[in-house]
Amino acid sequence: MIADMNVEVTPLPGIGTRQDFMIRAGRRIGVITYRDGKFELIVSSKDDPDDCSASIPLTPTEAGTLAGLLGAPQLVAHLRDQHSDITGISTKQFPIVPGSDFDGRTLGETELRTRTGASIVAVVRAGAVSPSPRPDFVFAGGDLVVVVGTADGLGQAADILGGG
Amino acid sequence: MHTTAIALIQLGAVFFGLGLLGRLAWRIGISPIPLYLLGGLAFGHGGLIPLTGIEEFTHIASEIGVILLLLLLGLEYSAAELMTGLKRSWMAGVVDIVLNATPGALAALVLGWGPVGALAMAGVTYISSSGIIAKVLGDLGRLGNRETPVVLSVLVFEDLAMAVYLPILTAVLAGVSFLGGLTAVGISLLAITVVLVIALKYGKYVSAVVDSPDAEVFLLKVLGSALLVAGLASQLQVSAAVGAFLLGIAISGSTAENATRMLEPLRDLFAAMFFVVFGLNTDPASIPPVLGLAVALAVVTTATKVATGWWAAKRQHIGKLGRARAGAALVARGEFSIVIASLTVASGAVDGRLAALATAYVLLMAVLGPVAARVVEPLAKLVRKRGTEPATA
Numbered sequence: 001m002i003a004d005m006n007v008e009v010t011p012l013p014g015i016g017t018r019q020d021f022m023i024r025a026g027r028r029i030g031v032i033t034y035r036d037g038k039f040e041l042i043v044s045s046k047d048d049p050d051d052c053s054a055s056i057p058l059t060p061t062e063a064g065t066l067a068g069l070l071g072a073p074q075l076v077a078h079l080r081d082q083h084s085d086i087t088g089i090s091t092k093q094f095p096i097v098p099g100s101d102f103d104g105r106t107l108g109e110t111e112l113r114t115r116t117g118a119s120i121v122a123v124v125r126a127g128a129v130s131p132s133p134r135p136d137f138v139f140a141g142g143d144l145v146v147v148v149g150t151a152d153g154l155g156q157a158a159d160i161l162g163g164g
Numbered sequence: 165m166h167t168t169a170i171a172l173i174q175l176g177a178v179f180f181g182l183g184l185l186g187r188l189a190w191r192i193g194i195s196p197i198p199l200y201l202l203g204g205l206a207f208g209h210g211g212l213i214p215l216t217g218i219e220e221f222t223h224i225a226s227e228i229g230v231i232l233l234l235l236l237l238g239l240e241y242s243a244a245e246l247m248t249g250l251k252r253s254w255m256a257g258v259v260d261i262v263l264n265a266t267p268g269a270l271a272a273l274v275l276g277w278g279p280v281g282a283l284a285m286a287g288v289t290y291i292s293s294s295g296i297i298a299k300v301l302g303d304l305g306r307l308g309n310r311e312t313p314v315v316l317s318v319l320v321f322e323d324l325a326m327a328v329y330l331p332i333l334t335a336v337l338a339g340v341s342f343l344g345g346l347t348a349v350g351i352s353l354l355a356i357t358v359v360l361v362i363a364l365k366y367g368k369y370v371s372a373v374v375d376s377p378d379a380e381v382f383l384l385k386v387l388g389s390a391l392l393v394a395g396l397a398s399q400l401q402v403s404a405a406v407g408a409f410l411l412g413i414a415i416s417g418s419t420a421e422n423a424t425r426m427l428e429p430l431r432d433l434f435a436a437m438f439f440v441v442f443g444l445n446t447d448p449a450s451i452p453p454v455l456g457l458a459v460a461l462a463v464v465t466t467a468t469k470v471a472t473g474w475w476a477a478k479r480q481h482i483g484k485l486g487r488a489r490a491g492a493a494l495v496a497r498g499e500f501s502i503v504i505a506s507l508t509v510a511s512g513a514v515d516g517r518l519a520a521l522a523t524a525y526v527l528l529m530a531v532l533g534p535v536a537a538r539v540v541e542p543l544a545k546l547v548r549k550r551g552t553e554p555a556t557a
Contacts, residue, residue: 011248013249018307032307040308050311
């Protein structure tokens with residue numbers, strides 16, 4: 001589903017590795033992974049592709065969150081493809097807002113399926129996907145919940161997950 | 165006063181003073197090395213206040229400083245990184261040696277310091293300061309730049325070259341015969357090969373010997389093995405520092421990372437001591453006569469390092485701005501030039517003015533290096549603008 005990009009992996013002796021690729025806009029985007037596990041997001045400058053206009057240090061959680069934000073639409077698109085042969089069924093993603101009702105509660109407690117007929121097929125957290133989460137799965141603020149259901153069901157799911 | 169009390173007060177004053185100097189250095193954005201050297205010059209022989217009664221401690225502390233500098237350098241690289249670096253950059257490495265060792269060697273020959281002095285000064289002007297350069301590249305956010313791997317692989321080559329150079333220098337300074345010199349070189353080349361093979365194939369066993377989940381045990385084992393290896397290497401005339409460097413390469417993976425984290429503060433402490441002791445043993449009055457020469461060497465070897473970086477980056481298809489950045493990044497000289505000078509001074513085989521020249525040279529280059537790395541971009545852009553715009557504009 002994701003077209004293979006030509007990611008260049010360059011060792012930085014004594015520091016770590018740089019992984020980057022050229023995007024269509026003519027810039028280099030990538031990540032420096034330090035040997036102690038820190039990340040840095042790098043973006044090359046507009047007028048000098050050799051230079052970097054930004055190198056932004058990210059904690060593992062921040063990197064995961066960013067990956068989730070960028071990766072979730074891909075996942076949803078993939079799931080939508082899987083369900084596209086069933087008419088009337090669609091896929092949507094909802095964020096669990098930190099501090100909201102379901103932050104810290106289990107999937108079972110939402111009673112989403114009983115109340116809306118829609119079901120949660122995956123949860124994206126910090127860039128990692130948990131497919132088919134079980135009823136005892138505990139949500140956390142920042143999770144992206146991928147729900148499959150009818151248009152009605154998804155609307156109700158949005159209300160429940162958004163407020164309660 | 166009791167002699168121990170005097171020694172403690174002197175040491176305390178030295179460390180505290182170094183702390184203040186270090187703070188000042190980072191605040192104005194330069195490496196603390198030149199300030200440590202100046203601090204050393206201010207005291208000791210011919211300085212303001214001579215220190216007495218702590219020579220024995222400071223001497224051994226500065227030796228440990230050199231060992232830790234090289235051990236941590238070795239820990240920074242894995243054997244695999246060294247091999248790929250070597251394959252990728254040996255051409256640039258050779259250009260680097262030819263361009264940057266020559267000015268130092270010529271200066272020594274002109275001054276009549278003989279072939280031994282030429283060998284030592286060649287090393288002083290050749291070797292860039294990987295410590296200063298890595299810090300500057302990080303501070304300027306250039307680690308993601310395309311020319312940075314070029315800079316780093318030149319540094320890797322230089323560090324490996326040091327592993328061959330230091331034993332040769334040690335042997336020559338000890339005044340051994342040609343055959344003895346060859347033996348030392350043979351032993352060191354053999355040791356390097358063996359260590360690289362061991363590190364590539366059995367690195368985890370070496371790491372397992374020193375590794376321990378307990379921080380205290382780990383620290384004692386790593387430090388102990390470094391001093392043991394350095395002492396044995398020194399006994400074999402292969403230079404203590406190189407022994408420590410090779411041990412560092414052989415330790416790999418997470419053990420190396422933990423060791424680095426643990427030893428860094430120790431290295432900073434003892435290396436600061438090393439620079440101070442070098443400054444202490446240099447008479448400040450000997451600096452002014454060689455200052456002109458040091459400035460001339462600084463100008464020439466800044467140009468030759470920039471040329472080295474430019475050439476190496478061009479080979480990797482880096483644009484002109486990137487080439488200029490790579491060249492300027494390599495300019496800084498520092499810790500290893502002083503290591504070479506101190507070996508030379510300790511042997512007494514070369515004219516005493518070498519220490520003064522090396523000190524003045526490193527004082528200039530350790531300050532000039534980070535400045536060059538910073539100003540190169542605006543400067544290059546200015547030059548380019550002048551070149552493209554009509555003269556009337």
